[in-house]
Structure formats: C-alpha cells, structure tokens
Amino acid sequence: MTDKKTIAVIGGTGHEGPGLAARWAKSGQYRVIIGSRKLEKAQQVAAEWNEKLGAELLTGMQNEDAVRACDIAVLTVPYKFHSDTLDGLKDLLQGKILVDVTVPLKPPKVSIAHIPPEGAAGEQAQSLLGDGVRVVSAFQNIGAGHLSDVEHPIDCDVLVCGNDKDAKKDVIAMAAAAGMRGIDAGPIQNAAVIEGLTAVLIGINIRHKAKAAGIKITGI
Numbered sequence: 001m002t003d004k005k006t007i008a009v010i011g012g013t014g015h016e017g018p019g020l021a022a023r024w025a026k027s028g029q030y031r032v033i034i035g036s037r038k039l040e041k042a043q044q045v046a047a048e049w050n051e052k053l054g055a056e057l058l059t060g061m062q063n064e065d066a067v068r069a070c071d072i073a074v075l076t077v078p079y080k081f082h083s084d085t086l087d088g089l090k091d092l093l094q095g096k097i098l099v100d101v102t103v104p105l106k107p108p109k110v111s112i113a114h115i116p117p118e119g120a121a122g123e124q125a126q127s128l129l130g131d132g133v134r135v136v137s138a139f140q141n142i143g144a145g146h147l148s149d150v151e152h153p154i155d156c157d158v159l160v161c162g163n164d165k166d167a168k169k170d171v172i173a174m175a176a177a178a179g180m181r182g183i184d185a186g187p188i189q190n191a192a193v194i195e196g197l198t199a200v201l202i203g204i205n206i207r208h209k210a211k212a213a214g215i216k217i218t219g220i
C-alpha cells in the first residue's frame with residue numbers, strides 16, 4: 001500500500017505541462033497523469049517522457065479521466081481556453097485541489113502585464129469552480145525550458161497563493177519535489193501580481209537576450 005497522491009496535468013501535452021509532470025514523476029513522490037483532450041496524444045507524450053526518464057512513470061489519459069483519477073489537478077492550458085476547460089471539468093474537480101499555472105498574457109504584447117477585467121486567472125478559477133475546489137495559483141514564473149530539462153536544478157522560487165493553507169502546503173511540497181522552493185504568497189487575490197510578473201520576466205528575457213529569468217525571494 002502506498003499513500004502517494006495522484007497529480008493530473010490538464011493540457012499536459014504542451015510546453016509547460018510535461019516538464020512539471022516529469023519532475024513530479026521523477027521525484028517518486030507522486031503518481032502522475034498527463035491529461036489531454038485526446039487520449040492518443042496524452043499516451044504519446046507520456047510514452048515519450050517515460051523513454052526519456054528510463055522508467056514507466058507517467059500515464060496518459062483524457063482530461064476528464066485524469067481529473068477523476070487525481071487528488072490534485074494542475075491546469076496548463078493557454079489563457080484563452082482557461083474558462084471553457086474549467087467549465088467542462090467543474091463537477092469532476094469538486095473536493096480536489098486545482099493548481100492554476102495560467103498566465104493571462106495578451107498577445108502580441110506578452111511582455112506587458114495584463115490583468116483581465118474579470119480578475120486574475122487564479123481568481124477566476126476559484127470563483128468559477130466554487131468553494132468545493134481549493135484553487136492554488138503557482139508555477140507561473142517558471143519557464144517551460146527550465147522545467148523540461150529535468151536534471152537541471154532551477155534557481156527560482158515559486159510563489160504559491162490561495163485561500164486554503166493546507167492546499168498551499170501540498171503545492172509547496174510539489175514545488176520542492178520538482179526542485180524548487182515554494183513560498184506562501186498569501187490569498188488567491190495575489191495571483192494577479194504573480195501572473196503579472198511572468199510578463200515582466202518575459203520582457204527581461206527579451207532585453208537581456210536570455211531564456212531563464214526568474215525570481216528569488218530574499219531575506220526570509
């Protein structure tokens with residue numbers, strides 16, 4: 001018997017999701033599912049990563065089945081599909097933790113922070129899903145390039161915000177399992193600042209011809 005929690009990464013077939021999934025799987029601390037709208041795509045990405053990791057660690061499932069099977073769902077879809085994706089999964093997510101990684105960027109000006117009139121993506125997720133789902137906003141400031149190189153340590157902190165202390169503790173543990181320091185950054189209203197920081201980091205990368213700008217909190 002094992003009490004490992006199961007993480008499902010919704011839209012885990014893109015840029016941001018697979019590196020997170022692979023890091024959690026590699027840690028040995030979680031069962032990890034790659035979710036997709038298409039079963040075959042999820043299975044293919046899981047198989048590719050299992051080959052890279054040298055072990056059958058990841059499973060691919062359709063998003064709905066992935067959410068059914070998980071304790072903690074992690075959302076990694078582009079902002080324009082955020083609400084529709086959550087609407088479709090709302091019932092299945094009740095009683096679980098949703099980790100929202102979404103950044104509401106406004107192309108083409110992705111280096112300018114954009115807070116939608118409805119509020120930060122994390123706040124939207126909490127109000128759309130209701131109190132039965134504990135939404136935690138995290139990992140928005142960690143680029144896919146960092147995450148997908150699973151052997152490389154990530155010298156960036158993860159700001160974790162949400163309204164439920166225990167859920168935040170779970171997500172801080174997930175940050176540690178993925179090789180980063182997670183820091184409780186307050187209630188879900190603070191998601192706007194954290195999501196906005198991603199645009200700032202993208203701009204810094206552009207101006208410095210870099211790929212890996214990140215943040216570290218000092219003094220604690």
Ligand SMILES: NC(=O)c1ccc[n+]([C@@H]2O[C@H](COP(=O)([O-])OP(=O)(O)OC[C@H]3O[C@@H](n4cnc5c(N)ncnc54)[C@H](OP(=O)(O)O)[C@@H]3O)[C@@H](O)[C@H]2O)c1
Nearest residue numbers: 011013014015016036037076077078081102103140143144
């Ligand atoms: N990329 C980064 O470096 C980075 C860094 C920090 C935060 N983020 C945030 O993480 C999220 C994902 O970014 P990404 O770069 O991974 O995005 P992405 O690669 O463009 O897309 C991720 C996944 O979203 C799913 N998707 C595409 N169209 C969809 C639709 N109409 N409805 C539902 N799902 C759809 C796809 O999965 P299926 O086709 O398999 O369903 C796709 O693989 C974004 O909100 C982004 O702001 C990204």
